Amino acid sequence: MTDYSMSEKMIIVQYAIKKFENEDKVIEKLKTVLSEKDIQRSIDTLIGTQKVRRIGPEVIQNNESHAELPDLPENLKPVIDQL
Numbered sequence: 001m002t003d004y005s006m007s008e009k010m011i012i013v014q015y016a017i018k019k020f021e022n023e024d025k026v027i028e029k030l031k032t033v034l035s036e037k038d039i040q041r042s043i044d045t046l047i048g049t050q051k052v053r054r055i056g057p058e059v060i061q062n063n064e065s066h067a068e069l070p071d072l073p074e075n076l077k078p079v080i081d082q083l
Contacts, residue, residue, distance in 0.1 A: 004034070010051075012030065012033060013034075013042040013043060015069070015083075016029060016030050018061075019080070
């Protein structure tokens with residue numbers, strides 16, 4: 001696994017949420033890139049900062065009305081494409 005900064009991890013998680021929306025699917029897909037602890041920490045932080053919201057028990061989505069999705073850095077594009 002590559003070492004990513006905390007902000008890179010959160011960007012990866014946000015784009016995975018945009019792609020899948022089902023929390024279990026997001027976690028499953030991201031396990032090849034990040035540790036489960038990092039995934040959960042990022043999701044919790046994004047929810048706490050209102051960048052992501054929980055819709056029901058399994059669905060999470062980016063809160064784009066509150067905060068725009070950050071630009072995807074070039075070095076993270078292959079990671080998102082492989083999910």
